[in-house]
Amino acid sequence: MKIRRKYLFYTLAFASAIIAAAVSAIDAKIINDVIINDPLAFAVSCFIVGIIISLVIVLIFSIPIKKGKSLGSKVIDPSFRRIRLVRKEEIKYHVVAGLGNALLTVGYFFLLSDLKDPSVVLPFSQIVILYLLTIESITEKNMPTLSEIQSSVIVTFGAILGSISLTGSLSLTSMSFVFLLICPAWVLFSIYQRKLKLLKIDGRPNDSLNIRFWNVVFACVFAVMIVMIYDVVMNSAHFIAGLTASLEHFGWVALTMGVTFFSYVFYIRALGIGKASITQAVRASTVLFAIPFSLMLSYFNIIPPFTTDPIMILLKMMGTILVLLGIVSFALALVKAYIFIKVKPGYPIDETMDNLWKIRGVTRVAAVAGPYDFIVKIRTRTLVKGYERIIRKIEGIEAIKEYKWESVLKEWEDI
């Protein structure tokens, strides 16, 4: 099916956000309703039960249906064939993403047990977008443009405002947890899962179902190690408590991990399409989706009742509107174009290709046979930047005889 790529991207990111909001409500119920009130034990039990439940889900999606395709490839991810072992080239990425997930989960449960209300915890964690933008500007040759930074700052401030609890409190301990543990861990988790999604396995794009399953396995190893070390140092018994919780509350933990599985599968698919920061910015809409869940939890007395102070409600609303505004401006400001290039004879093709590839905003360089010598695809936030960053640089390459710019007006892609 050929659909507009950005529609698929937003559908996946929004689906992930809605499911993430539902997950945090289930987690709040488990932690606050004293089913498992020890964050470390909860993290251990989540990963142990998570392996079992993720395995069951991936096995179900591996069931072959017509034309040799599996159920998972039909309904979840077209790149999926069946469950498989981790490939050698994937291991290093899985190690880092697994460590990120383990740290992130432990931090998230600490935060949830401290703040209690998911509509406060979720917006707080969106600050990671700023971290991702910084990392991307260093690691990818895709520097964020002014409008990307603008939108991210809007989203981040919106998220901070949104994270003011409706009960009126803002915790400093929680803030340091977010800045020092959750955000750096999330960066590892998301950037390395993106790298995994962009890998080619047997000549096909990597699939999100296997990535998620193996991420849970690797994260489990790290979470168990972290909790065991903590137990030895502090002379506590969180690991045993986690094992006990896995058995005693298997149903609750399986529910949260089963639902989480789908949230991350959609997230990983979205990561394969957009940059990690932008995927995260769209997923920040989870802030909105968490509100009805929080109201429900409050109604059932699982979390404290909300304040009726209009200033608090106004601040929360402003935060939510800012997050939405940031996401919309991300979505609208993108210019794509093809540049067709003819080169002068006597210049090595590889050298010209490398010079073109070095230009910021260039996403694809194809050396072609036909009337042109190169077709270059570019992506920029504004036409002005397209001129300043790309055309000027192309004109500076001596080997180029002539070029034609063709702006993309609309695009469909087979996904």
Add this chain to the structure above:
Amino acid sequence: MINAYILITMEPGDTEKAISDMRKIENVEKISIVAGEYDIIVRVKIKSLDKLLKVTNKIQMAKGVKKTTTQVIEKELTL
């Protein structure tokens, strides 16, 4: 696998119908409507040059297509 760009010039007025025909063609990876010398750019991924001919033929059969220029990709760098 062979990847190629097919650059299409259209008769005025028939682009919408031609796009919907092209979206049904197998092996077509991406269709872009562009502003410039060409009107549509199609990216295809095929197993052989023979198949490329078939895809190009189907594109040329779409109503309103005036001229196609095929550029076969020899080497590619991508993000």
